[in-house]
Structure formats: structure tokens, C-alpha cells
Amino acid sequence: LNGISISFGDDADRSEVIERFLWKVGRGEQRRQILHALDFMRALHAVSGSPPQVFDELSELLDRYELDAEPLVELKQLVAIVEQCGVPHQQIVLNLSLGRGVSYYTGLVFEIHTQDGDGFDAQLCGGGRYDRLMRAVGSSRDVKACGFAFGVERLLAQLSRSDLPQSIATQALVIPISQSDVPYALHVARAARSQGLRTELDVTGHGVGAGLKLAAKKQMLLAIIVGDSEQRTGGVTIKNLKTGQESFSLLDSLVEGLPLKVEQHRLTARVNPTIHASAATYGQQECKEVPDDQQR
Template sequence: VGNAQAGDNQSQQLIKVLREMTDGEAHQAITDFLHSLNIRIDANRAEGEVIERLLHKIREDQQGPKLQVALDFMQRLGELTGDPAQTLSRARALAADFKLDGGALDALGRTLDCLAEYGDISGDIELDFGLIFELHCPTDSGEMIQLCGGGRYDNLVSILGGGETTPALGFAYGIERIASVLEAGANEPPADGDVCVIPVAEADFAAAFTIAEELRARNIATEVSIDGRNLGRSLKRADRRGAALVIIVGEAERAAQMAILRDMRGRQERRVPLAELAGTVAERLNAAEY
């Protein structure tokens, strides 16, 4: 209750200050406030237009209570940082406090679970800010070596003496490592055709990721459907994207150590043991009809 009252008081003070400012001062203050909360205006709408409308509402007395609630919510949302699981739990509690639909947070939770299944990237990320990525390649001995790495470096300019953070993206390749991989003959093109792995439910994500890793290790382009669509819609999407084969894994398949392999061109499917799945897929993709 104390935090909520403090937030209300701060929101009231902010509205009062904005009403006393000139248009230019208020416009800049709102811009800085939104950016401090990592809120960006939709690219389809001019930022100045949106802020002008917001400023107009701030100066209307009847809009005061609604704006106070909105500002309080944005401020409390912007304060949520820390461990993903704990922060997501706090975000759900915040949404409940403001009687907001938590569907978007549920979708974010599923994404975090998927990322946890994939694993994380270790290394020196002192300069990284946001998304980071790495590209790896297997050697003849089975060891995975890193060929490329990069990410967002928005704080690099300020670290080097700049006045503020600047949006930046960077990456680098290891030329010697790429040369060694090419010399070893690991430059075979991917097999023709794409594969889409469809987990029936969230509980099947881990099995789907394992299947995808085994196929990618054979240089087979593989996509995992994790967007929450039902099976029928996922199959239609895979067909539209031109997937040659679809692998379906659900609770029954996991229990039997099997998967359903569906030929999207011949509209035929059969159950294949997981231990034989990668080899079977490679054979089908390399067959003459593909």
C-alpha cells in the first residue's frame, strides 16, 4: 500500500509540473520520461504527434485520474529488473493490481522457458547490452568451435567517453577458425528442403529442441514451432513456408520414444523411432524427389 501511495503522489506531482511547463519543455520532459522507461513510440506513428496528444490530455482536468493511473503503471513497470523468473512474477502481480490481461506475460514466460531449454551463452559480456549471439561449427572430432560472436553494444559509446548510450550492433568473425573449418571440408551445403518440428504442447518443447539439435548437427535446416498455435495451424504455417518435412512430437510420442514424420508434399505420415529419426530425415531430404 505504501508503494502504491508513493507512486500516486509522484504521478500527481509529475502531472502538476508538466501542466506548469511551456509546450517545448513539457514535450522534452515527456520524451525523456518515456525513454527512461525504455518505451518507444510505434514506428507507424510520429513520436511528436503522440506526445502532443498526451500533453493535451495532461492539461485536461477530467483526464487527470486516468493519466495518474497510467503514469503510475509505467513507472512501476520500468522499475522491474533482475532475475527473469522473479521479474516476470512481479510483472504478473503488477498487471493484476491494475486489472490488466496477463496474456502477453504468459507468452513472454513461454519464450523464457524456451530460451532456458536452448541454454545460454557464456563468456565476457561486460560490454554487451541486450541481445547477444554466437555461431558455432562442429569439427571432425565433434568439438564445437565458435566462428562468430556479437550483439548489442548500446553502452560502448558511453564507456569510451561519450555522453550517452547510443544504439549499436556489432559482430566479428574468427578468420583463422573459418579457414580451418573450410580446410577440413566442413563446407558442404545444407540438405535441400526445410524441416519444421512441431511440439504439441509446452511440455514437448524440450524434446522438440533435442530433435532440432540432432538434425542441425547433420546440416539440415530446421525450425521449431513455439508460437502456441494448435497443430492444424502449425501445419498450415509450415506448408506456407515450404517445409518439405514436418516432425510432430507430443506426450504419446515421447512416452513411446517415437515421433511422427509427415511428408508435406505427399501428405503422408508415419511414426519413426527417435533413435532413427535424424537418419531417416536425411535420407528423405536427399532422395531424388526432393
């Protein structure tokens, strides 16, 4: 039992939890419940494959054990966001037995892999959700967080020198009005980049007002605002941060009439990443309602 990676909470003593577990195993009804839970965990850890395959297997498994399907809904939303970032589901592997080997993770963990020149698997990046790490290293409170690290040497080994981008100023910031607008905002950011517009995405979730201040602080020229109305019409609202003027534009003609120079080509890297993710547990996302005075 000491070899099982299980989170027992902030204050629970591991040896005490294991002792109570062993005591309960010896009791009839509780023994059956524990064995039932262990059967579920065993079946859950065997689930691995492409998103469509895993979604079907998880749906059947949750139905069989009469469990809430909300984690599956969250997993589908996450995969949709990853796909909007340009990674097709054929390159995503969901492995519910994946672990990162450290105990501070409290939710989903992920890795990014590619193949080296000899065809061998090479891990480029790894990370995940950890909501209690800051307290563990001395903070007075928990801080909801997600982080990752790249292996710089491995990453550089996969890139030819001509693929390395130059440091150039960002021209536009895409600002989603609410959390539900993030997938569309990712799609907009990709479309803007494909048209040569150097673009970042606001991931702070603090609303339009804070996003505009962030864009101004970074001396960007444009803010691209997306919400429900923009999604319905297939466009965006563009705010010129120099003049304060706002205009509407369809997604396929973002750069037409803009007072700036756009790049005529895009840099492409010769890395073909595969994302491996484990979604057996979830950290709780902190969602905030955007006040009316921040809605444009």
C-alpha cells in the same frame, strides 16, 4: 516528452498527441489516471533480471495494477522456445527498459551479447518485431515481420578459424503441424543434430503440405513431422522424400535405419552468448489454422 520513445500509431501526429496529453494533465480525474499509468510504466521499466525473477516481479506488478496477464503468458512461451534452442535461462536477461534506438519497432526487441578475450561485453546481434516498417519504406500495406542483424566482424572475432563450418547440404526438415508444436519441434531439431543429422526447422507456419514442398525444393532427403501424437509418444514421423514411405521413430534413435550418412561429430563454437530481451510490448502474431487436407 519529445525524448520519450512511444509509438502513437500510423497516422497520429506526435506534436498533437503531446499537446492533448498536456491538456489532459491539467484535469483532475484524468491527471490521476495519467499519473497512475506513468507509475506503472516507471515500475515496469525497472524490471530486469533472469526469467524466473522477472516472471515473479511481472506477475506481482500486473496483479497490483489489475492488468491482464496475457503478455506474461506470451513472454513465458517465448523464453521456453529460446531454451529449446539450447540457451539456458541462466544466459537470458529480460530487461523491460531495453530499447534499440530506432522508432520502427512495434514489439519485442532483443540483443545477443558475449564477452571478448579481455572480459568486456560485446554485442553480436540485435533486432526485434516491426509490423509497420514495410509501409514506412513504401509498401502499400503493413507486413508483419521480425528481423535482426549480426555484426560480422564482431562475430568472426569470437570464433577461431577451426570453428567455422563448411557449407554442406541439409538432410532433413523438421515440420511442426501447428504453432503449439514449435517448442517440441525445436527439441526434435536439436536431438537430430546431436545424432549427426544435418537438420533445419520449418518456421513458415504454413502446414505440413507446404513444408514437404519446401523440403523437396531444397532437395532434402527426409521430412520429420511432429504434432500432438508425436509429443505424447516422445517420437516423430519420418517421411522419406525419395520413396514417399513414412515411419515412426523414437527421439533417441532417429538415425537408426535411415538410408543416409550422418556426421560422426558436431562442430562447436567458442561463443557463450547471453540474450538480452525487452518484452514491454508485443506485436500481434498472425496465426492460421491448418486445413484438414494438409494434415499429413
